[in-house]
Amino acid sequence: MRYLKIFLVLALLITVAITVFNTYKNTPLAEPKLEANKLNNTTDLWQAPEENLINQEANASEILYGKELIQNTALYLGPKGSVKSISNGMNCQNCHLEAGTKAWGNNYAAVYSTYPKFRERSGSLETIPKRVNDCFERSLNGQALDTQSKEMIAIVSYIKWLGSGIIKGDKPVGSGIIELAFLDREASTEKGQVVYESKCQSCHQANGEGLLSSDKKSYAFPPLWGKNSYNDGAGLYRLSRFAGYVKANMPLGASHNAPILTDEEAWDVAAFVNTQARPSKNLSKDWPNIAGKPIDHPFGPFADGFSEKQHKLGPFKPIKAKRAEMKKNKTT
Numbered sequence: 001m002r003y004l005k006i007f008l009v010l011a012l013l014i015t016v017a018i019t020v021f022n023t024y025k026n027t028p029l030a031e032p033k034l035e036a037n038k039l040n041n042t043t044d045l046w047q048a049p050e051e052n053l054i055n056q057e058a059n060a061s062e063i064l065y066g067k068e069l070i071q072n073t074a075l076y077l078g079p080k081g082s083v084k085s086i087s088n089g090m091n092c093q094n095c096h097l098e099a100g101t102k103a104w105g106n107n108y109a110a111v112y113s114t115y116p117k118f119r120e121r122s123g124s125l126e127t128i129p130k131r132v133n134d135c136f137e138r139s140l141n142g143q144a145l146d147t148q149s150k151e152m153i154a155i156v157s158y159i160k161w162l163g164s165g166i167i168k169g170d171k172p173v174g175s176g177i178i179e180l181a182f183l184d185r186e187a188s189t190e191k192g193q194v195v196y197e198s199k200c201q202s203c204h205q206a207n208g209e210g211l212l213s214s215d216k217k218s219y220a221f222p223p224l225w226g227k228n229s230y231n232d233g234a235g236l237y238r239l240s241r242f243a244g245y246v247k248a249n250m251p252l253g254a255s256h257n258a259p260i261l262t263d264e265e266a267w268d269v270a271a272f273v274n275t276q277a278r279p280s281k282n283l284s285k286d287w288p289n290i291a292g293k294p295i296d297h298p299f300g301p302f303a304d305g306f307s308e309k310q311h312k313l314g315p316f317k318p319i320k321a322k323r324a325e326m327k328k329n330k331t332t
C-alpha cells in the first residue's frame with residue numbers, strides 16, 4: 001500500500017515536470033513576433049509570424065478581418081460583395097499568395113517597414129492605404145476604399161502585423177517578387193502562346209478569362225486578361241513583374257526553390273498574356289518625372305529615346321545600358 005502511494009506521488013511529480021517543461025519549451029521568452037521574423041543570416045528567407053499569435057494582439061479581430069479581406073476580397077468587395085461593390089471579382093490573395101505570406105509570392109513582408117515611401121509612379125510620398133488603393137484601382141480594376149472605412153483599417157492592421165517584427169527600412173530576403181535576369185532578345189509572344197497553351201490554359205482557360213467558383217462570386221482560377229482582369233496601369237502589366245511572379249509561383253504549385261518555368265518561358269508567357277486585351281486606365285497623372293519610369297513601363301514619353309514596344313517587350317539590356325550612361329554623364 002505504502003509503495004503504491006509513493007509510486008503515485010512520483011508519477012504525479014513526473015507528469016507535472018513534463019507539463020512545465022513543455023509549456024516553457026513552447027513559450028519563447030522574447031517577443032514572439034520578433035522571434036518569428038528574425039533572420040539568422042542574410043540567406044534566410046523571411047517567414048511570416050505564426051498566425052495563432054494574432055490572438056495576443058489588442059486589435060486581433062481587426063487583424064483577422066483584414067486577413068479575411070485579403071483572402072476573400074470578392075465576397076466582401078467584388079461585383080457581388082456583401083459590403084460594397086468596388087472591384088472586379090479578384091482577391092488580393094490571387095496575386096499576394098497565401099494571404100501575402102509566401103516567400104517570393106508577392107508578399108507583404110516589406111510593406112510596414114518601408115512605407116510611407118516616395119514612389120515615382122505618383123511622384124509622391126505614399127502611405128500604406130494609398131498603396132492598397134493603388135491595387136484596388138489597378139490590379140482589381142476598381143475604386144478606392146475610403147481610408148477611414150472598417151475594411152481599410154482592417155487591411156492595414158493585418159499588413160502591419162505581418163511586418164511588425166522587421167526593422168524600419170529593412171527589406172527581408174524573399175519579400176515581394178523575384179528579379180529575373182533580362183533576356184538578350186525581345187520576349188516572344190509566339191513562344192509565350194505555346195507556353196500558355198501547354199502550362200496555363202488548363203486552369204486560366206483558353207480565353208484567359210479564368211473560371212468562377214461554384215458560388216459565382218469569386219474565382220477558382222482568376223482571369224489573366226479580358227474585362228475582369230487587372231488593367232494596364234497595374235504592376236503585373238509590367239513584363240518583369242509578371243515574369244518574376246510566375247517564375248516563382250506558376251503553374252500553381254511552383255515555388256522559388258522548385259520553379260517549373262525556365263526564365264525564357266516566364267518572359268515569353270508574360271509577353272503573350274500582356275499583349276491580350278484588358279481594361280485600360282487613364283494614366284495621364286502617372287510618372288510626373290518621365291525619367292523615373294521603370295525600364296519595362298510600356299507607355300511613353302520616355303527620357304531615354306527607346307520605343308514603347310522595346311519598353312514593353314525588350315530587349316531591356318540596351319535600355320539599361322543607355323540609362324546608366326545618361327546618369328554617368330549627368331553626374332560628371
Ligand code: HEC
Nearest residue numbers: 090091092095110111131132135139176177230235236241
Ligand atoms: C492582379 C494582381 C494583384 C492583385 C489582385 C492585387 N495586387 Fe497588390 N500588388 C501587385 C503587384 C504586381 C505589386 C507590385 C509588386 C512589385 O512591384 O514588386 C503589388 C503591390 C502591392 C503592395 C505594395 C507592396 C510593396 O512591398 O511595396 C501592397 C500593399 C498591395 N499590393 C496590396 C494589395 C491589396 C490590399 C490587394 C487587394 C485589395 C491587392 N494588392 C491586390 C499585384 C496585385
Ligand code: HEC
Nearest residue numbers: 093094095199200203220221222223224246250251252269
Ligand atoms: C493548376 C491550375 C493553374 C495553372 C496550371 C496555372 N495557374 Fe496561375 N493561378 C492559379 C490559381 C488558383 C491562382 C490564384 C492563386 C490564389 O488565389 O491562391 C493563379 C494566379 C495567377 C496569377 C495572378 C492572378 C491573376 O489572375 O492575374 C497569374 C499572373 C497567373 N496565375 C499566371 C499563370 C501562368 C502564366 C501560368 C502558366 C505558366 C499559370 N498561371 C498556370 C492556378 C493555375
